[in-house]
Amino acid sequence: MLLSTFVDIIGVHPTLSKLQINDIHQFIAIARLLKVHLSHQQPHYLTTPPTRLPANIHEFLQCCMSLSDETLKIAWEALKTLIWEEDTSDKETSLKKMYLPLFLRFGLSRNISFIPLYPPIRTCLECRLHNTSQNSDHILGEGRSHPITIFTQECGPIPGYTHSLYCRKCNTRYHPDYYVHSKATRRTYYGTSLAYLQIATHYYIDRKLAELFTSMMVNAWTSATNCARIYNESLIASSSITDVLPPAWEYRLHMKVEDVWNTFFLQALLLDTEEHANLLELPHDASSQAARLEEAIQSRNALMSGTGQEHWNHACDLCCWVHTDAMGTPGYLRSVVVDGISIAFTIAQPPCHPCKTDSALLIKIMTEFALLPIANTPLAQVL
Ligand SMILES: [Zn+2]
Numbered sequence: 001m002l003l004s005t006f007v008d009i010i011g012v013h014p015t016l017s018k019l020q021i022n023d024i025h026q027f028i029a030i031a032r033l034l035k036v037h038l039s040h041q042q043p044h045y046l047t048t049p050p051t052r053l054p055a056n057i058h059e060f061l062q063c064c065m066s067l068s069d070e071t072l073k074i075a076w077e078a079l080k081t082l083i084w085e086e087d088t089s090d091k092e093t094s095l096k097k098m099y100l101p102l103f104l105r106f107g108l109s110r111n112i113s114f115i116p117l118y119p120p121i122r123t124c125l126e127c128r129l130h131n132t133s134q135n136s137d138h139i140l141g142e143g144r145s146h147p148i149t150i151f152t153q154e155c156g157p158i159p160g161y162t163h164s165l166y167c168r169k170c171n172t173r174y175h176p177d178y179y180v181h182s183k184a185t186r187r188t189y190y191g192t193s194l195a196y197l198q199i200a201t202h203y204y205i206d207r208k209l210a211e212l213f214t215s216m217m218v219n220a221w222t223s224a225t226n227c228a229r230i231y232n233e234s235l236i237a238s239s240s241i242t243d244v245l246p247p248a249w250e251y252r253l254h255m256k257v258e259d260v261w262n263t264f265f266l267q268a269l270l271l272d273t274e275e276h277a278n279l280l281e282l283p284h285d286a287s288s289q290a291a292r293l294e295e296a297i298q299s300r301n302a303l304m305s306g307t308g309q310e311h312w313n314h315a316c317d318l319c320c321w322v323h324t325d326a327m328g329t330p331g332y333l334r335s336v337v338v339d340g341i342s343i344a345f346t347i348a349q350p351p352c353h354p355c356k357t358d359s360a361l362l363i364k365i366m367t368e369f370a371l372l373p374i375a376n377t378p379l380a381q382v383l
């Protein structure tokens with residue numbers, strides 16, 4: 001904020017001159033973190049800040065700032081436009097972590113979570129798609145919130161709330177990462193990039209953490225057990241919020257192995273459907289998240305088998321060795337990537353398109369596994 005802007009504000013609202021500069025700076029920073037909550041408490045078409053703060057947010061700011069009721073109202077009146085207009089969300093990661101303890105201490109009891117999880121839309125996709133009603137019927141309402149734990153990469157597990165909205169016209173309920181339709185039997189994930197994924201009832205995960213687990217499993221063969229163990233023992237222990245986590249929070253704040261597997265498969269399915277410009281649709285009514293994912297995983301496996309992979313018929317001089325033995329019989333050796341022993345080939349990345357693998361390294365690996373003497377036998381049979 002420019003000093004001249006600050007002077008102008010004080011000129012119009014002299015009450016604020018009694019506050020410290022740091023107090024005003026803190027008020028602006030915390031209020032900006034509440035913008036999503038505030039937006040969802042006013043009509044969806046309004047893009048301006050609310051004239052007055054909702055009661056729960058007013059109380060929350062009062063607790064955080066130790067300001068009088070009247071001073072807080074004046075502060076909002078004076079600073080709301082400044083708070084609303086400047087989008088500093090990208091710059092506020094460190095600030096967010098600084099204010100997290102306040103959200104845990106004063107926000108949870110007022111249905112205010114540090115990470116605001118709302119549906120990404122305010123009007124009904126299904127009604128718009130099927131054109132079954134007038135525009136006014138598209139507006140979602142009947143909001144519900146549920147307590148959750150969000151596993152984050154930067155701050156460890158954070159207690160919070162998830163919010164959903166409902167379309168009375170077509171009975172579709174919209175959650176932060178998917179919407180439930182077809183008489184509550186199916187759920188469809190939004191096509192937009194999702195920052196958080198629900199991995200079990202009352203549990204969400206930060207997408208960046210999902211990507212980290214995927215990288216750990218693919219590049220370092222970290223087991224799901226060890227992903228959970230590393231998260232619980234390292235990321236949580238090093239988090240600065242451990243001391244302010246509510247001890248009586250109803251939902252666990254440690255990660256289970258099942259969470260890692262649910263994350264890995266959901267993340268993989270979403271990446272796969274995004275790559276094919278489709279939307280992921282899963283059964284909603286399922287006994288567990290694992291059971292919910294099963295059908296989609298099997299379908300994806302069926303697509304990938306046989307000729308489903310992009311380079312299924314690839315062959316070149318780096319990964320295919322054509323030769324003639326002493327009897328004059330031609331033969332060839334083709335490298336494949338499967339499981340088990342062929343992990344060695346995965347290290348060398350023999351599928352050489354588009355990578356440029358060193359063929360000498362590949363042959364060295366093959367030699368170590370004593371595969372060269374039976375070079376004209378398909379490798380899959382050898383394994
Ligand atoms: Zn609808």
Ligand SMILES: [Zn+2]
Pocket residue numbers: 314315316317318319320350351352353
């Ligand atoms: Zn090749």
